Amino acid sequence: MPRIPRNLIPGQYFHIMSQGINREYILQNDKDKRIYLKLMTKYSQEFYINTVAYCIMSNHVHMLIQAKQVGEISNFMRKLNGDYAIYYNKKHDRVGFVFRSRFKSKVIMSEKSLYQCIKYIHMNPVKANIVQNEGDYAFSSYKNFQNGFGLYSIEKLESMLNLDKEFSNRDFFIDDKEEGTFTQEIVYAYLERKNLTMAEMRESKNIKKEFLEELKKNNMIDKLNKSELAKIVNIARSNFYR
DSSP states (O other): OOOOOTTOOTTSEEEEEEEBGGGOOSSOSHHHHHHHHHHHHHHHHHTTOEEEEEEEOSSEEEEEEEOSSHHHHHHHHHHHHHHHHHHHHHHTTOOSOOBOSSOEEEEEOSHHHHHHHHHHHHTHHHHTTSOSSGGGOTTBSTTHHHHOOSSOOHHHHHHHHTOOSOTTOGGGSOOSOOOOOHHHHHHHHHHHHHTOOHHHHHHOHHHHHHHHHHHHHTTOGGGSOHHHHHHHHTOOGGGGGO
16 A cells, blocks of 8 residues: 555545435536536636546536635535536526535545545446446546546646555555544534634644534534544543543
8 A cells, every 4th residue: 555645634635425406317418517527627726626536427426625725615516516507407498406405525534535435436337337347437537547637637646645556556446435424524514614724723722722612512522532533633632521
């Protein structure tokens, strides 16, 4: 396995999933998927979002993104899905919602989870019996890791993660579903409300103090995994009992 990425900061990577309303096939054909991919590229640049991996299916989309500011994810998704909804409604002469509620977001907390997520995203069309191999699907980033084109290339990813192993080796990706925990969700919900980065929280005693005070006020401390919480925010467990 490659060495631990020096700049894989927990909380900067997110697995995003967005689904059509009533699970409808809102990305029915190649043109629809190309339009969505074009918008994804446009707004990832506008909001400084690095789209590490993606897969555009017929009724939902998966993305693995890197964002230094948690708040920018909401702005990115609002513009992306909003513009696509305008296109879709005009095309089908309809009004109303196109996407099902708010997008789902899971935080990536480790190198292992990062690789799991990349594998999981690229395996979507295989598990849906659309293609036999990940590389046969036209609207995912799988080939990007091999050919260096599209939203993200292997060279950029290797540079970003300081990797020394090639992504062409399929065994490099662990085939296991990545999930965020309840404790992680609570931390990142706070960061999003306060428009903070994980690095800012981990480095600031005042931010951590305010966060803990809010947890205690809402009787949340005992509902969280204290060991995990201490590791995420870089704080001693003894602080939870003061």
